[in-house]
Amino acid sequence: MLRLLLSALWICVLAGAVAGAEVNVAGVPQGISLNDDFTVKVRPEGKSKWVLVPIYLVKVDEVRGTKHHVEHASMVTFDFSGKVDIEVTYNKGKIDSARVRPLSYDIPFTIEGNTLQFSLEKPANLSVEVNGDIFHNLHLFANPLDTFKVDKKNPDLIYFGPGIHRFEGGEFRIPSGKTVYVAGGAVMMGRMLIENGHDVKLLGRGIIDPSVKMGIRIANSRNVYVEGLVATQCATGGSDSVTIRNVKVISYFGWGDGMNVFSSRNVLFDRVFCRTSDDCTTVYGTRLGFEGPSSNITMQNSTLWADVAHPIFIGIHGNVDKPEILENLNYVNIDILDHKEKQLNYQGCLAINAGDENLIRNVRFENIRIENFRQGQLVNLRIFFNEKYCKAPGRGIENVVFKNVSYTGNRAEISIIEGYDEQRKIRNIRFENLRINGQIISDDMPGKPKWYHTGDMARIYVGPHVENISFLNTFEK
Known part of the structure; x- marks a missing residue:
């Protein structure tokens, strides 16, 4: 009730x-x-x-x-x-x-x-x-102005007006086929749960109170649209065809990931803001009861601020018994305001760490602007066996493009690109117009000694089991 x-x-x-x-x-x-x-x-x-x-x-x-x-x-x-x-x-x-x-x-x-x-x-x-x-x-x-027209006679509309709203059990379950509208000035004292549902909309200008962990949760659902709210977290698992637009999340507690994706397909984040006490946004395979790969995930026109861990993190969790592929992942037009992580194993503004037999491929980072973060790495691409979280190393990382990525600052530690062994490699990594403090890093850049690796000029360590990595300056062509 x-x-x-x-x-x-x-x-x-x-x-x-x-x-x-x-x-x-x-x-x-x-x-x-x-x-x-x-x-x-x-x-x-x-x-x-x-x-x-x-x-x-x-x-x-x-x-x-x-x-x-x-x-x-x-x-x-x-x-x-x-x-x-x-x-x-x-x-x-x-x-x-x-x-x-x-x-x-x-x-x-x-x-x-x-x-x-x-x-x-x-x-x-x-x-x-x-x-x-x-x-x-x-x-x-x-x-932007909220143009949604509230029709209280609509049987498929659930309306929460200005004020404080409390729920038995600490959550409100949204049924299939319903539109939930949370008006400006409404404060929800429980999480909004979309589970085993379809054709659901969650809209408005209200907020989920900062005391509510996992303020918005989308689980095993399809055709979901969420827009305009403020919460602590907004996770998507086991779902298909999800759009999250102009949602803002701010967290402060342990494991405070912002916008996780588990075992989902066709997920779009547009104009979101994440300031989080763990990873801002992630893409995983099998994890926390959700099973299967993830694909066709896009985050665009957004702002990320990681008070702890990674702004963008891909690939650590999967299914070693039935290996999965995480593919077609796009991060476009994004500002990264901060990255703070002392643990070397969990650094990287743009991080792909393949574990649990995952193969990660077709990833695009484009028009990413990284400000002078406090502590961490610019890029971290590794196939690794993290025994705390994984049962096996990943299978590979392939076809990753960094296009028009810029970093302005002086605190970046050495970035890492490193495979695992001859069977578990990193392949086909292309940097186009990587700009560090205004200088484009390219294989033919002026002033680079011939015996240097191009990564040396950007403080990127390119380790063993890495094939076909290139640094291009396409502005000059």
Whole structure:
């Protein structure tokens, strides 16, 4: 039985003087944790009236040495169209320096005292950081206008309005054929479960409370569409034809992977944001009760921030008794804001580690921008036997393209590309326009001694059992 508690809530809609400019801001129910480190206001361009945006408290994981510490950060979310002005006031003191990330967005801003201002003309998932503090930052999720029309007479619609929603057993199971809409200002105090279902939609601008682990779970289902929510995790297992769009996840607890894929096909992530206390996104075979390979997985137009472990991780889990293939995996137009991992065995912003007899092939990393992460490697491609998690090494890694991948920074440790033995090799690895601090790394690059491996110029160790690796500069052709 569903028990529902609604609290007083306001929603502000402000139309701008500029045609099409509009801002929608939903309030927060009483009893939800807020954070007063910042004050955030927004307005359509050309309007004088500011709208105050409520600020949620979210938890993030800071690793100091080998210990984990939970820190309190901030989050705001609103919808808009047209062009909007945003004002962020830092309530803890003066702003000496600031960043609005991803840096590739190149968003200009002004600072006056303890207030920062900038404008947006299109939706964006941002991190506003003051005085170099990334653990008490402001996560600013500026969404497109929500155009979904709520028809409460529709028998296939399940509507959760503004307020706090609690569920017996700590979860809400979504039946097949249903659309669940979670309105802005709604806070779900249990996970949203799509299990053994089909033709399901989960939409809205609400949030799953940060206390709820695995806030969204898709299991053994098909034809699933999830859009717009904020949660701690969003995992897909044993499923086919899944789209996850403009979903934001922030985790702080152990094993806090963001968007895992297990034994699934035809999964699309578009415009997602992951800041996680373990891997941001993964692709595995057989694992945790899900059986079979994974294929046709795409993540695009997204932002990844790994406070622990990998931003992108592929391949460690599978079925040694019935070897699997993980294939046709695409990562396109992605910003990686951070990577922090002290354990050498688990480093790599772009990591493919073949274990459990997996064969991993046809992987594409394209238009990936990697900022100056705290600790780890740029690339880690290995066929290995990790006895903690695997029963056997992987079979191989084949046909991997890194196209227009850039890294700007000075903290990357030595990257690794290494096979296992003569039967378990890495083959056909192509780097096109790999750019390290502005310099393109290629086999014919100026200044490279003939006796050097090209990987040496990028601090990439190319070990044994690797065949046909190339570094190309296609900009010059």
